[in-house]
Structure formats: structure tokens, C-alpha cells
Amino acid sequence: MSENILTTESPSNHQGLDQKSVLEILTGINEEDKSVPLSVEKVIPQIEALVEVTVEKMKSGGRLFYIGAGTSGRLGIVDASECPPTYGVPHGMVVGIMAGGDSAIRKAVEFAEDDLEQAWKDLSEHKISNKDVLIGIAASGRTPYVIGGLKKANGEGIVTGCIVCNQGSEVAQNAKFPVEVVVGPEYVTGSTRMKSGTAQKLVLNMVSTAVMIRLGKVKGNRMVDMQLSNEKLVDRGTKMVMQELTDLTYDEAQKLLLETGSVRRAVLKGQK
Template sequence: MQSSTEKESNYNNLDQKSIAEILKDINYEDKTVAVSVSKAMPQIEKLAEVITGRMKAGGRLFYIGAGTSGRLGVVDASECPPTFGVPFDLVVGIIAGGDGAIRKAVEFAEDDAEQAWKDLSAYDITDKDVVVGIAASGTTPYVIGGLKAANQNKIATGCVVCNSGSPVAAEANYPVEVVTGPEFLTGSTRMKAGTAQKLVLNMLTTTVMIQLGKVKGNKMVDMQLSNDKLIDRGVKMVMSETGIDYPTAADLLNTHGSVRKAADFYHQNK
């Protein structure tokens, strides 16, 4: 049975369309992605609950994937430390073929069903952790093998796939299936499927980090102050939390190193 992500595009003669027509059609298809994600909300909630519980108990989150899916996992994982101030190894993105595959495709890396567990084992993975496989098709051997091995080692497993009834979903304890249908460009799952996966990963880590107390109100109070823009944002957040002026807030932030610590110090000593 042909997967829906591999089905013929609903559009033809793309090479004969104008720029305006191409953009309009891509945008129309993109509008369907959020609707597809909304249908998977109960599955997303279950996976988020499991990740939250494991992390509160000292566990970590691992993403495994190949190609675009692997890159999306790496991106989401790498953005957690600067956004939420968590250790770099709390959320880990692993891509088939190693970090070099982030920039340049590694031939046949996704076809090795044994490698994902080897990659996970390098992090001393335990049954406190969660492994989430990311695969648009839901058929990637690298991901299937990794989830299967994780299950054998009593590790909670989830997935984000874009077809229903896939082998990857069958291996996951907590599958998330966002059925995005045919791509505008036949089989190009970096498009709608990739967008859907990005949305789900954003939802998972943002929800989990809020549950872990890494957000106050609607502010990233634990974010890393790694450039001038973020420092300015941090100063304004301290101002919002305390009511003090910009120079005073800047001094507090510089002294204490985080929005949370600066605001807490102010409230404890005013």
C-alpha cells in the first residue's frame, strides 16, 4: 500500500506554472498542515505527559531520525538550552549518519536498522529516558530499529510520523500520526510533512518545559543571555517583573545572570 506522503501531487505541470501560481498553491497546501496536527492532539498530549513525567524523574528526551526528520530533531533539541536554560544533554537530537549529515546527506545511513541503538547507547541511555522517532514515511529502518531496541530495554518510546498505520508507529508506545497527505512536489516530505513535524516538536518541548517550571507567566525567564538582542529582551523582562527602570534592571541582570534570578533577588530585597 502506497503511503499518503508518497502519493502523486494534487498539482500537475508545475514547470509550466508562474511564480505566483506556484507560491499560491504551496501556501494553500501549507494551510492544511495545522488542521492535520489538530487531529492528532490526543496523541500529542499523551506523549507530552510521558516526557514530562520522565523528565521530572530525572530522565532525558532523545530524538532519532534521518534526513529532514533527523535535522528537525537536532534543531528542536539544540534550541532548548538557549530558550529554557536547560543542560545541552537534556534534549538530544540524533541524526542517521552523524552530525555531518545535518549539512550533507549520508547515503544509505537511514537503512541501517542497528545504528540508532549504537548511537543512543553512546549517551548511556536508561529506562528513565524517552526516545521519540521522527520519520515522515514511518518506514525508516534506522528509526524502526532504534525504537525496537529501546522497547527491548524498557525505555518509553514515541514517534512523529505523517502516515497512518506505519511500522514506526507500530513500534512506538506513544505514536503521533499527523497525516498530511500528498506533497505539492510529489514525495518532497521536507514540505508539508516537515512542517507538521516541526509544529509537533515545538509543541512537545515547549509544553514540557512549561510543565518543568522553565517559564514564568509567558516569559522565558531562564533563557541564555548569549547576544545583545537577548540581553535587551532580558532587561525588559526584568523591568516587567519588577517595575524598575532600564539601567537598574540591566545592572541586576548583569549581576545575577538570568531573568529569574534577577527578579527573585529584587523581590526578596525590596
Template sequence: MSFIKTTEQASNHNHLEKMSVNELLNNINSEDKTIPIAVNKVIPSIEKLVIAIVERMKKGGRLFYVGAGTSGRLGILDASECPPTFGVPHDMVIGIIAGGDIAIRKAVEFAEDSTTQCWEDLQPYKINDNDTVIGIAASGTTPYVISGLQKCNENSILTGCITCNLNSPLSKVSKHPIEVIVGPEFVTGSSRMKAGTAQKLVLNMISTSVMIQLGKIKGNKMVEMQLSNNKLVDRGTKMIMDELNILEEEAHKLLVEHQNVRKAINYYINGNR
């Protein structure tokens, strides 16, 4: 099947510079409304990948995101939120960007064009066949990401990808391709917009579903969250109050003592009052 970059196709809107601010905002919003519909169409693909990731993580595996530019930054963002939200170690979900950490804030020229660097960037983590590597690239043509997944396949490491073009080279090297076809961008070729939003939605779905499957949520509460600020301490205290039907003072004392909502609740339920 032929490969056409719909992310590079001409925008559905023209003469953007002649639009009023209100027209710009409404037209951008009208394009953005199509993104959840596109994501909904690929839920079966996301489901298969999540199930495969959970199976490996239960054996001690880790989840890696690799990408360049906006895609790489989105992977790092999702990975960085997992420890505070779900209380997992910082080396359980890992985001890697072409060009290294400096590329998080500033573009590194030609970093995405390397066909060897991605695999080299994975080596310090002693990556193995319990791990999963998800390549993120809106275009589906980024050499850094494609070559990384190819090496992972050669080493029996599970691969997935998130791209916004159909039948891309990246999809062809991924064991679990997720292709969210959002169409042309409002500003032609600016894949930080609809494509970036679609990638963020899918990343949220993957990491959240995986962590729930691994038992990091109770009911609908973040009972494993890190108590890294006063807001989260207050939230944790309220969780304990609601779960155990006790007063705030006692709930806060339990939380401070155990530094974990689940541990505090279990301690109380087991009769240690």
C-alpha cells in the same frame, strides 16, 4: 489494516513547470494551509506523550530525537534551541541523525538503512528507563528509526514517534505514535514540504509544552533563557523592569549580576535590594 504511503501519492497539482511564479506560490500556500488542521486532529496523542515525558524528566530523564535526513535535521534543530530558550543543559534534549553530524549538512548514503546503528548511537549517552526516545520519519518506514525504537522498547525506554502516514511500521513499534496525515506533497514525494512542516509544528508543541510543565516559563516569559547576545540581554532587562516596576539601569544591573532573569527577580523580591 493496510499501510499506504500517502506521502508518496501523486500531487494534487500537475504540470508544475507550466505554472507562473505566482501560481506556484499560491498553490504551495494552499497546501500548507491544511497542515495545522491535520496537527489539530492529533493533539490528544501529543498530549499523552508530553505527560509521559514530563513524568520521566522530573526524575532526571532526558528527551532524545532520532531520525534520518530532513526528519533527523528537524529533531536536531528543536533540541539545539532548548538550551538557549529554556536554560536547560545541552544534554537534556538531544537530537541524533543517521550518519552522524556530517549528515546535518550533507546526505550520507544508506545511513538510514541500518538496523543496528541507531541503538549504537544512543549508547554513549548511557540511555536508561527514565529517558524518552521519539523517532521522526515522515514515511514511517526508516529502518534506522524503527530498529532504534524496537531496542528502546526491549530496554523499557519510553518511545514515541512523529510520522505522516497512517498505520506505518514505525507507529506499530512506538508506544506513543503521532500520525499527522497531511496527504500528498505539492512536489510528489518531497516530504521536506508539508510533512516536514507538520513535524516541525509537533516538535515545537512537544518541547515547549514539556519545558513549561517543568517550570521553565514564568507568565509567558523565557525567564531561564541564556543571555547569549545583546538582544537577549535587552529582552531580559525589559522582563525585569516589567515584573518589578523598576528603572532600566537597576534592572540591567540585576541581570548582569545574576545572569538569569528569574534569579534576578527572586533576589529583588526577597528584599535583597
């Protein structure tokens, strides 16, 4: 795919941004953002295929890995880091890795994404195997770090997927389960942290949420295994217990919750 026709790098639909008022800028950004969920909707079948195979692997004890660089890498780390507190899964069940390591989360590491070999070295530290799933995240679809990681994983018989924002990219060609969300030109030409980043975040939300639901981490519509790591979550959990065990007062439900450590265990104990 020629660099000259990358959708993510194509000129903005909006001209003279530096001459616009704040209201005009905000309105233009919002107009562009409205198109993103519609672009995601078009690729739900691709997301479904990726989720189905991920659930299958994780039910057999596998893990989910994300790799990416820059904004894409950070989004993977955010999604992975939120799974343990939200769903009570062990740290290391969903792993986010980005080019340049942890220091790149806050500050860009120059040329880190250009190393074809580094992703596999990073993944090897976690002893990735064919029990696991690897998803490469790259708006452009041409990030060497991601391409190299996917190629090596394919050679090792690991299930691979990707989330990209250009059609027919090299990243997608090296993923067995590609998700290609084409959102069109960015408001600021080439600024893929905007619409492309939003699309990637939406897809990551869908993937991890659907996987956790299918793994039994949600009951009804409630996060019954969430970690009770602050007062807000203790309060939320207490109210969940009260909804399931309607004869308990707030104080009784909270006591039971704190004794058992989770909504799921509190409800099970209360039903005995």
C-alpha cells in the same frame, strides 16, 4: 503497509508544475500548507499523551532523545539544540541524533538511514536508559534507522514515541506513544521536507514547549531561564525584569540581570 499507498508518496494535487508561473507555484504551495495545522489539530490527544509521559520521566531526572534521518533527523537536532538557550536547561537534557552523524546535518550520507542497528549504537554512546524518553521522527514511518532504534528501546523498557505522516506505519507500531499527522500529498510529489516537515516541526514545537512549561521553565508567558547569549536577549531579559520589578529603571534592571545571570534570579533578588 504497501509502498504503493503511502500518503506521503501519493501524487501531488497539482499538475504541470513546470509550466506554472512563479505566482501560481507560490499560491499552490501556500494552499497546501494551510492544511497542515488542521492535520496537527486532529492529533492533539496523541501529542498530549506523549507530552504527559515525557514530563513525568523528565521530572524524575530523565532526558528526551530524538532520532531520525534526513529532514526528520535535522528537525530533531534543531529542536534539541534550541532548548538550552531558550529554557536554560543543560546541554544533553534534550538530544537530537540523526542517521549518518553530525556530518549528515549539512550533507546527505548515502544509505545511512537503512541500518537497523546504528540508531541503538548512537543512543548507547549517550548511555540512554529506562529513565529517558525516545521519540523517533520519520515522515514515511518506514525508516529502518528509526524502527531499529525504537525496537531496541522498547526491549530495554524505555518510553518510546514517534512523529510520522502516514497512518499505520511500522515506526508507529513500534512506538508506545505514536503521533500520526497525515497531511496528504506533497506539492512536489514525495518531497516530504514540505508539508510533512512542516507538520513535524509544529509537533516538535508543541512537545518541547509544553514539556518545558510543565517543568517550570516559563513564568507567566516569559522565558525566565533563557541564556543571555547576545544583546537582543539581554535587552529582552532586561525588559522582563522591569515588568516584574516596576520600580527599576532600564539600566538598574540590566545591571541586576547581568549580575545574577537570569531573569528568574534577577527577579528573586530584586524582590528581597
